[in-house]
Amino acid sequence: MRIAILANTLPGALPIYEELQRADAHDLVVIICPVSSRTGARDWAKHTARLLLKSRQFKSLALLSKGKVKILRHALDHPRSLERLAKLKLDVGLHKTGNIYRQATIERFRLGILNAHIGLLPGYRGRSVMEWSVLQGDPVGISVFFIDSGIDTGERIILSEQVDISHCASLIEAKQYLFSLDALFYRRALALLSSNELNWKRNDLSGRRYYVMSKLFNQTAEKILLLHHPLPSGEGRGEGLSYSGRIDPHPNPLPKGEGTSGIDN
């Protein structure tokens, strides 16, 4: 399959590129696009600074020299960008941007654009879903699904799996941990897509759309998370959350503050 990693920065796309390259089953390309139609010049300055300052600069430069990076000067839904995407004849896009995609953009990919969302669909759509799951005593996890133009409303869910975050000492750490799993989840989702074992799970919108959480509930969710954090011996723990299937940390977790995550929060 011909896969495009859609990202706002090159270092941000690299972990996914490297993870998928290990599978050696796909033709990969990175598409760098501006955050919005108004941020072109600012984005370029950021790209250059990142390329020069980040530890992955040599890998980024190597990727550029191989011609594996396509840079869009206009927003993804701009006619020129759409034309360029069509010419690339892509099968699947992997969301790693801060953008919201319009239908015209989605249609430029034969199968669609995948999103790794840090919530278990169909129950948890929208923002702060990890925090909401913790607050409400529900399992936390990641769902990989084909997006549509709504907010986490895409019907076709490829993979939806619980992830244990009880080893994390804060909500920020837990979120960063889930973000770091995006490359792994994308690789597994693509493997399922390429196999005959895929059983679509339908996003029937039976869950709720969540919104950014208040400081009050955020602090409460953190407190609840810490009830399950492994404490030094002799100290008690709170009620158990039903997290299961802990996934090993990604071998190349995203550096802190590395662009936007492909995992929607």
Place this chain on the structure above:
Amino acid sequence: MSAREDAIRDALKRRLSDVRNRLAGLTPEAFGDAADYLKRLQQSFSSENPSGNDSAPVPARNGGNDCVAALCAISLTSAPIDSTIQSADAEQFLESLKQCRNDSEKRFRLLAERFSWPPTFSLSSEAEIREHVLMRTMVHDRARIEERSIAGVDADDLLLKLNLVAVHSLETDDLRFLDALNYYYELLPTDWVPRARHVSLVVSFLGLYARALHVRILRNQTIAHCDTREHSARSAADI
């Protein structure tokens, strides 16, 4: 009670105390026509009566209710409120609401007319309208305020929506609605007296928010009580 419910209840108790203090600290004179109403609300949440004035008469509902006046009246009582009036076609109304997304005055008028008796906002027939109101409040209005300032939104429109969300929070277990109030309580300036046609809405927002917090705390305590009884019964059976 589970440690999780306990943590939520503690947070809500702290917040309720904070809201009551904020209400008590408001200067009635700054609120013009709403000064008397604010004084009554302050009295209702005074330290002698922390949960609100149960003896306040239950507001009457009738065909000619004024939404803003009804919100003020509801904020002054903790007695159960009737919400059985059926409203006209919700789907058509939602469409009208979506069409006036750039006309805040019209949106205010539409909402105030439909929910002239605000508890009807909690009817099951209004579910999609509630979702729409919550979404507009937590996405569009929030973004405008955070990117620009509170002056970037129509205060009447925003506050009416928050009041309706608060009325629904009195009825529902869905914490998203209560958290929208939490969020705006943290976002809005503490001494904000809006330049609005209905300045009383900022006061009723605080009053209804306090009631919603109180109701949720009581509900958590009821869960705890049931848990304890169930636990005792189970223990006895085990023996």
